[in-house]
Amino acid sequence: MIRTVLALLPEGSRRTVTAHLALTVLSVIARALSAVLLVPLLGALFGPDPASAWPWAGGVVLATVIGWVVDHHIAGIGFELGFGVLDHSQHDIADRLTRTRLTWFTAENTARARQAIGATGPDLVGLIVYLVTPLLSAVLLPIAIALALLTVSWELTVVALAGVPLMLGAYVLSGALGRRADRAAAQANSDLTERIVEFARTQHTLRAARRVAPERSHVGAALERQHGATLRMLGMQVPGHLLFGVAGQLALLMLAGTTVVLAVDGTLSAPEAVALIVVGVRYLEPITMLGELSAGVEASTGVLRCLRDVLASPTDPLGPVHLEPTAPPRLTLRNATFRYGPDGPPVVQNLDLDFAPGTTTAIVGPSGSGKSTVLALLAGLHHPVQGSVLVDGVDAETLDGESRQRLTSMVFQHPYLFDGSLEENILVGDPDAPDARLHAAASMARVDEFAAQLPDGWRAAVGEGGAMLSGGQRQRVSIARALLKPAPVLLVDEATSALDTENEAAITAALAEDPRARTRVIVAHRLASIRAADRVVFLENGQVVEDGGVEQLLEAGGRFSEFWSQQDASTGWRLRAVEAV
Known part of the structure; x- marks a missing residue:
């Protein structure tokens, strides 16, 4: 002792x-x-x-x-x-x-x-x-x-x-x-x-x-x-x-x-x-x-x-390199392998991916294929046990803490809101942002629509974990928070999963119309999010199965085409009454 x-x-x-x-x-x-x-x-x-x-x-x-x-x-x-x-x-x-x-x-x-x-x-x-x-x-x-x-x-x-x-x-x-x-x-x-x-x-x-x-x-x-x-x-x-x-x-x-x-x-x-x-x-x-x-x-x-x-807990390595990209950077996964726990199976293995500056890439695939893990590696939340993540050719593990924090902005599939006001939760993305930028980001994420209906407006309390808001409202706040942060990389993990069709289309358009030049990587299942992408990467078992444009992959008739057909068919489902016999 x-x-x-x-x-x-x-x-x-x-x-x-x-x-x-x-x-x-x-x-x-x-x-x-x-x-x-x-x-x-x-x-x-x-x-x-x-x-x-x-x-x-x-x-x-x-x-x-x-x-x-x-x-x-x-x-x-x-x-x-x-x-x-x-x-x-x-x-x-x-x-x-x-x-x-x-x-x-x-x-x-x-x-x-x-x-x-x-x-x-x-x-x-x-x-x-x-x-x-x-x-x-x-x-x-x-x-x-x-x-x-x-x-x-x-x-x-x-x-x-x-x-x-x-x-x-x-x-x-x-x-x-x-x-x-x-x-x-x-x-x-x-x-x-x-x-x-x-x-x-x-x-x-x-x-x-x-x-x-x-x-x-x-x-x-x-x-x-x-x-x-x-x-x-x-x-x-x-x-x-x-x-x-x-x-x-x-x-x-x-x-x-x-x-x-x-x-x-x-x-x-x-x-x-x-x-x-x-x-x-x-x-x-x-x-x-x-x-x-x-x-x-x-x-x-x-x-x-x-x-x-x-x-004594293990920490992520910090390097001496300070990097401030003046333009959207090129992101590269080089021979990257990652597993959860020392004895766990690899979630992604020997993965090579390159994300061109200023482009939007949609990552698609079945559950457990490694989509969210790729985003976590790009965000620096996890580090590959083998291989590397490069930012404009610089190994991410050599970057200092400030460079990593400023590099990426991320929307999580299950966002967490802090016990504070609506405005305070959005300002987490950039605490020094002026009101004009704050409200612009909130408008793009359609937060202003429900904020106006709350008794205290922007100062309305959201509760611990955002308990006083619906799932869709929490997701919109997290999107506004991500758009407000002036990061050159935007990572989105199923941002529209908790939204209805109308809001999904609006948010998808907002992400695509974001005026800030960024390199975007989006994990998506819904077609509206995928259509806006410049490129689609289909993952399965931690490996790239298909890679190309939406039309190119649809014409190839492979796994992505099958996935697209299933999603397209499900959007046309309707409930109807069945007459009693």
Whole structure:
């Protein structure tokens, strides 16, 4: 845990960490002395000359005051380091997630990222003061007391030092017994959280399917797993606590027994023996506190593990090349192969495609043929595991982050709108765009038609994920957002899938009539979108089956011609009443 905390600290914190460690050691020494000085203090107080106890009493007071002062400074340094952990981890997490490869975001890793982001500020700020510092003190104080006892009796030092590994070993072993169950419980809790969120978001679907009762859904199964994992965790913790308690009592008995033996043979006086009983309690106290900290240690370790996993997630490569195309660029896929996951089958393999500057290419093919993957490769959302993506002959992996962000604008098949106003969601494409450009893009995407009907117009809230708009309205907003961004490449993934025929034709015309010169690549199933293309590429199983103009491919009578005939026939389907016989 401490290694992970150190990794989360900002650069330049080494001196502060060293100061914190040095003061912690000084605090431990002061507390050890204040405890062990009780032995000569009581010996002198009940001896023939009670006045000789004053120097020892002064030593106890001095050590106690030094401990208080040092602890005050330790707390200040601890909070400084805690704020450093908070600031550094939050910024690093936010920056890392913007560069993490999308293939990393599995269900499990997404849950980890959510836990890392959800780590609260007070927990991270207080991590050093309320956990790390007490943890260090709990380990070091028994050792310091054992060494300080050397001034009283070497036998006591040996016994006290022998008790330290005994108790720490029991602590580690008890933690090991319950750690696996703790992780299972944490995983079950995380799964339950994900399922509850899913259960809340899909209420309309569940109610329509008559699956509202939690016990009949995935939530019910997650609740059962969480209940079972919690019981196993508690069952594993009981023997660990018993073992730890027995080890502590055994160490105390060893120390007390040695004290009695030394008192009986006259090495120690009765007052000194009584004082050593108090010292034994102080010796055992930090180890007991260590047991009380175990739950916090495990919880914090889980949070830190999530932070570490996110910060260690694989990132997309960034290069030094800055590229600002003044005209629509040429895009090239050269021998590109891509798969989701290291062991997954290739979605596209050894693919060679060239997209001429300023042209519109429609990519067509059956589901799973790799159409959306091609767009993701061109957009830089994914990177080929073999081969390359070229922009005007420059390898996209050598471009810097700013060049990549400015290069492409994309319309997704399932767009996501942020919880804000209609206007704010369109301005995501270009936050600095003037009103004239904003409304021009909105007009082309036919957003102005329904914006005028909303009570608050352009300032109408769209809800989380655009929940307050229809599917077609969300798609139009995303198209307006893409048209507003002054990118030289426009990538469109089934932009009209959620629109009716009339709006589909209007949007298709808007995309074709966009005044900005761009290289356009469109994934499409509908004929209206395909007709406006200069070129059609038919993909199947990640390979190019046909490539050419619309009329050329229709005359060839191949896979595209078959696809066109099926789509053309489906547009003429009509429902009619059937007379009863």
